[in-house]
Amino acid sequence: MAQRSSGRREWSSLALGAYSVVLLAIVMLPIVLVVVVSFSEGSFIRFPVESWSLRWYVRAIEYGPFMHSLWISVQLAVAATAAGCLIGVPAALALARSRSGFATAVAAFLLAPISIPAIVLGFTLLYYLSALGIGVSFLGLWVAHTVVAVPYVARTVIAVYRSVPENLEEAASILGASRWATLRYVTLPVIRPGIFAGSMFAALISFDNLSLSYFFGSTSATTLPVVMLSYMENQFDPAIAAISAIQMAIAVAVLLVLERLYGLDTLVAAK
Amino acid sequence: MSAAEPVRVEPHRALRRFRVARLWWIAPAAVFLVLFFIAPLVANIWRSIGGSAPGRASQRGVLENYTVLVTDPFYFGVLQETIVVAVVVTLACIALGYPLAYFMVRKAGRWKGLILFCLIAPLLTSVVMRAFGWRVIFANRGFLNTLLVDGGLLERPINLANHPVSVYVALIHILLPFMVLSISSVLQAIPRSLEEAARALGASKIKAFWHVTLPLSIEGVITGSILVFVLTNGNFVAALLLGNNSVRTLPLMIYQQFNLTQDTSFAGAMGNVLLVIALIGLWAQSRFGKGRGI
Numbered sequence: 001m002a003q004r005s006s007g008r009r010e011w012s013s014l015a016l017g018a019y020s021v022v023l024l025a026i027v028m029l030p031i032v033l034v035v036v037v038s039f040s041e042g043s044f045i046r047f048p049v050e051s052w053s054l055r056w057y058v059r060a061i062e063y064g065p066f067m068h069s070l071w072i073s074v075q076l077a078v079a080a081t082a083a084g085c086l087i088g089v090p091a092a093l094a095l096a097r098s099r100s101g102f103a104t105a106v107a108a109f110l111l112a113p114i115s116i117p118a119i120v121l122g123f124t125l126l127y128y129l130s131a132l133g134i135g136v137s138f139l140g141l142w143v144a145h146t147v148v149a150v151p152y153v154a155r156t157v158i159a160v161y162r163s164v165p166e167n168l169e170e171a172a173s174i175l176g177a178s179r180w181a182t183l184r185y186v187t188l189p190v191i192r193p194g195i196f197a198g199s200m201f202a203a204l205i206s207f208d209n210l211s212l213s214y215f216f217g218s219t220s221a222t223t224l225p226v227v228m229l230s231y232m233e234n235q236f237d238p239a240i241a242a243i244s245a246i247q248m249a250i251a252v253a254v255l256l257v258l259e260r261l262y263g264l265d266t267l268v269a270a271k
Numbered sequence: 272m273s274a275a276e277p278v279r280v281e282p283h284r285a286l287r288r289f290r291v292a293r294l295w296w297i298a299p300a301a302v303f304l305v306l307f308f309i310a311p312l313v314a315n316i317w318r319s320i321g322g323s324a325p326g327r328a329s330q331r332g333v334l335e336n337y338t339v340l341v342t343d344p345f346y347f348g349v350l351q352e353t354i355v356v357a358v359v360v361t362l363a364c365i366a367l368g369y370p371l372a373y374f375m376v377r378k379a380g381r382w383k384g385l386i387l388f389c390l391i392a393p394l395l396t397s398v399v400m401r402a403f404g405w406r407v408i409f410a411n412r413g414f415l416n417t418l419l420v421d422g423g424l425l426e427r428p429i430n431l432a433n434h435p436v437s438v439y440v441a442l443i444h445i446l447l448p449f450m451v452l453s454i455s456s457v458l459q460a461i462p463r464s465l466e467e468a469a470r471a472l473g474a475s476k477i478k479a480f481w482h483v484t485l486p487l488s489i490e491g492v493i494t495g496s497i498l499v500f501v502l503t504n505g506n507f508v509a510a511l512l513l514g515n516n517s518v519r520t521l522p523l524m525i526y527q528q529f530n531l532t533q534d535t536s537f538a539g540a541m542g543n544v545l546l547v548i549a550l551i552g553l554w555a556q557s558r559f560g561k562g563r564g565i
Contacts (some may be wrong), residue, residue, distance in 0.1 A: 012476070013378055016374045016378060017374060019370055019371075019374075020370070020371050020374040020375070020379075020386070023371055024371070024386065024389045025369060026444075026488055027390070027393060027444065027447065027448075028388060028389055028392070028393075028446065029408065029414075030401055030403075030404025030405050030407070030408060031392065031393060031396055031400070031401065031403070031404055033404050033407050033408065033414055034396075034403055034404045034407065037407055045407055045410065045412075045413070047356070047416070053502035071368075083413060086299075087299040087300040087303055088298070088300055090292065090296035090299065091296060091297040091299070091301065093291065093292035094292040094293065094294055094295075094296040094297045095297060097290065106301065108295055108557075109301070109304065110297075110300055110304065112304075112306050112308070112553070113304065115501060115549060115552070115553050116312075116505075116546065116549050117501065117502075117504050117505030117521045117522065117545050117546070117549055118314075118317075118505050119505050119507060119525055119526065119542070119545070120505070120525075120542040120543075120545050120546050120549075121308070122538070123313075123314055123315075123525060123529065123538065123539070123542050124311040124315040124542060125307065125311045125312065125316070127311070127314065127318065127535060127539075128307075128310060128311035128314050128315075129307075129311075131314075143307050144307075146303070147303075147304065147307050150303070150304065153273045154300070155426070166289075169289055169290075169291050170289040171512075173289050176445065179291060182291050183291050186291075190423050204394075204395065207398050208395075208396075208398065210397075210398055210399065210508060211505055211506070211507065211508075211522075214526075215529070217430055224397075225397050225398070225399055228273035228397060228399040228400075229399050229508070229511075229512075232399060232402075232403060232512060233511075233512075236406070239353070239401075240399070240403055241400075241403065241407075244396065244397055244399065244403060245398070246397060247397055247400070248396045248397070248400065250394070251395035251396070252395055255391070255395060270295060
C-alpha cells in the first residue's frame with residue numbers, strides 16, 4: 001500500500017515536471033525561432049532553414065530608421081528612468097514608513113499608471129500635450145515614459161525601504177549626523193538595490209513600450225518598437241528578426257549585469 | 272503665547288520616530304502625475320462627450336458616442352469580444368500557469384533559476400518580436416505546418432495565420448509570465464509544513480492540496496487574473512499583427528480610429544470604456560487582493 005502511494009507520487013511529480021518542460025519549451029519557441037530566422041539567408045521565411053548568413057543583420061544595421069529609432073529608444077529609456085528616480089525615490093521614502101490612510105492612498109495613486117491600459121494613457125496624453133504645444137516630440141515621449149517610470153521606481157523603493165530597520169537612521173541621527181548626512185550615507189546606500197531594480201524595470205519597460213510611444217511617433221523622434229511595427233505591417237522578411245535579436249541582446253545584457261550585481265531572485269521578490 | 276508652546280510638537284517629537292524624508296517629498300511626483308496622468312484622463316472624458324474635439328464630434332450630441340458604442344450592433348459586438356478575449360485569456364493563463372508555478376516553487380529545486388529565466392526572458396523581448404515569432408510558427412509554410420506535413424500528420428498545410436487562434440495563443444504567451452510570477456510569489460510564502468500537517472492527519476495528497484494549498488494561494492490567482500485581464504485590454508499588437516481583423520477588440524479599434532478615421536472624440540469614448548474596465552479591475556484588486564503582483 002505504502003509502496004503504491006509512493007509510486008503514484010513519483011508519477012504525479014513526473015507528469016507535472018514533464019508538463020512544465022513542455023510549456024516552457026513552447027514559451028521559448030517563438031523567441032528561439034526568431035533568432036534562428038535572423039541568421040537565415042533567404043528573403044522568405046521557411047523551414048527548415050537551408051543556408052545561413054548575416055545579411056539580414058547588415059540590412060537591419062544599414063536600414064536608417066532602425067538605428068535612428070534604436071538610439072532614440074536608448075536615450076528615452078535613460079531620460080525617463082532618470083526623471084522617474086528623481087521624483088519617485090523621494091516620494092517613496094516619504095510614503096514607505098507611514099501607515100496612515102493618506103499615505104496608502106497617495107502610494108496607490110503613484111502606482112496607478114501601470115494599472116491603466118497603456119493605449120489609453122498614450123492616446124489621452126497625446127491630445128493633452130498637443131493642446132499644451134508639446135505633442136509629437138522627444139519631450140512628449142519623455143513625459144509619457146516618465147509617467148510610467150515613476151510607479152516602477154516607487155514600488156521597488158517602497159518595498160526595499162520597508163524591509164530596512166528604522167533604527168539604522170535613528171542611530172545615525174543620535175550619533176550626530178545631520179538629516180542630509182543620514183540620507184547620503186545611510187538611507188541611499190541601503191535602498192540602492194531598490195533604486196537599481198526599479199530603474200532597470202522602468203528602463204526595460206520604456207525600451208519596449210509600444211502602446212505609449214505609438215501615438216508620439218514623428219519622423220524626427222520615434223522609438224524602435226514603433227518602427228518595427230510599421231515595418232512588419234508592410235514587410236515580412238528576416239530583417240525584422242535581426243533587429244529583434246539585436247534589441248533582445250541589449251535587454252539581456254542589461255539584465256545579466258543586474259543579475260550579477262543583485263541576483264534575479266531579489267528582483268522578482270521586490271514587489 | 273507661551274501657553275501655546277508646550278502644546279506644539281515638542282513633547283510629541285521625542286516619541287516620534289526619526290524620519291529622513293519629509294512629507295513634502297511626495298509633492299514633485301504627485302504634482303507631475305496630477306498634471307500628466309490625471310488631467311489628460313479628465314480632458315479625455317470632456318472630449319469624449321463632444322466638449323473640445325475637432326472634426327466630426329461637433330455634430331454629435333453629449334453622450335452620443337457612448338450611445339453608439341452600446342446600441343450599434345458592430346460596436347456592441349466589439350465590446351463583447353473585448354471582454355470575451357480578456358476572460359478567455361485570463362482563464363487559460365490560470366489553467367496553464369498554476370501547475371507551472373506550483374512545480375517551480377515546490378518541486379523544481381535547483382532548476383528554479385532556469386524556470387525563472389525562461390519566464391523572464393520573453394519579457395525582455397519586444398512584443399513585436401513575439402508576434403513575429405508566432406507568425407513564423409503559424410504561417411502557411413511556417414514552422415508548425417512544415418513540422419506537421421513533413422511528419423506525415425497532415426496532408427496539406429492548415430491556415431492558422433490570420434485566424435483567431437493565433438491571436439489567443441500570442442496573448443496567452445505574452446501574459447502567462449505575469450500569472451505564473453503572481454501565483455509563485457504567493458505560493459512561496461505558504462509554509463510547506465501546513466501541507467505536511469494535513470497529510471500527517473490523514474488527508475490524501477489531492478485533498479491536502481485542494482483544502483490547504485489552493486485556498487491559501489488563491490490571492491495570487493486573483494492578483495494574477497486582474498493583472499492579465501487589464502493587460503489584455505491594453506494590447507492591440509496581437510490582434511493587429513496576427514488577427515487580420517478576425518478578432519476585433521477595443522484597443523485595436525482605438526488604434527484604427529486614431530490611424531484611419533482620426534475621430535478623436537469617438538476614440539476617446541472607447542478609451543474611457545476601456546478605462547472603466549481597468550478601474551473595475553483595480554477596485555477588485557483592492558477588494559480581494561492585497562496589492563501583490565509583479
